[in-house]
Amino acid sequence: MVDILHRIGIKASVDQVYQALSTRAGLAAWWTGNTQGEGQQGGTLVFRFSAGGAEIGGFDMRVLEAQPARHVLWQVTDGPAEWIGTRIRFDLKQSGAHAIVLFAHLGWKEPVEFMHHCSTKWGVYLMSLKLLVETGKGTPNPDDPHISGDGAD
């Protein structure tokens, strides 16, 4: 099992960051504009992505845990084969004026090339989360920066 790990600091309270991780509107404003469902514990979130105006797939997540100002844990229930069964965790802590986000995408079976891609792309999306909370405007799909240009987006 291999994991994707990231860390960012956001000039905000952990409560503000938690809103962006646990509400449909918050998630739609930094990860993908096409977000449906409920981010509360026990809910299901449905994320879809598009490129060039066409939907290119996405992920369904069951919200295993959602503890205000502390953490969020999702399990992937549908999406690319490599993602199914993996878990995505956001741990929050306050450090002075900054909310620290420790991110983990846990339980990849193998360090395949697609995992390398997803690692970089998660970093880009976490910078979108930071931008959203600090400025009010993120860069969710389909306005996300492209990292490859070779079709992997």
Add this chain to the structure above:
Amino acid sequence: MVDILHRIGIKASVDQVYQALSTRAGLAAWWTGNTQGEGQQGGTLVFRFSAGGAEIGGFDMRVLEAQPARHVLWQVTDGPAEWIGTRIRFDLKQSGAHAIVLFAHLGWKEPVEFMHHCSTKWGVYLMSLKLLVETGKGTPNPDDPHISGDGAD
């Protein structure tokens, strides 16, 4: 042992990307402006970083392998304790108009919080590499985007 993995695609030839990974001038233009030493096989590279005009540390690397248009492999010989002995690898391959970079920072002993930070920061610097090769201008330290703002930079 745990690894940091990334993947980007750069609209360029693998030869162009290899130049940016194996020459002092190339490395200085995307990773850190304060780069000294030699990037050829058997050489030593000395990378130093600064913030607010003051030097804040860096890394010394021995170039274990440097194969034109194919790959680069460094071993960290000095720097933060967590980095010493780890290896950094860039594998290149051409995919149509794009050079694909598979990046790995291999051999972390533990998935400490600092590793989470370095994972995100490597992603940011790889986007600087992409920007450099595609546009002629990257965002090396000290002009790198900050990802935390809490002193971890």
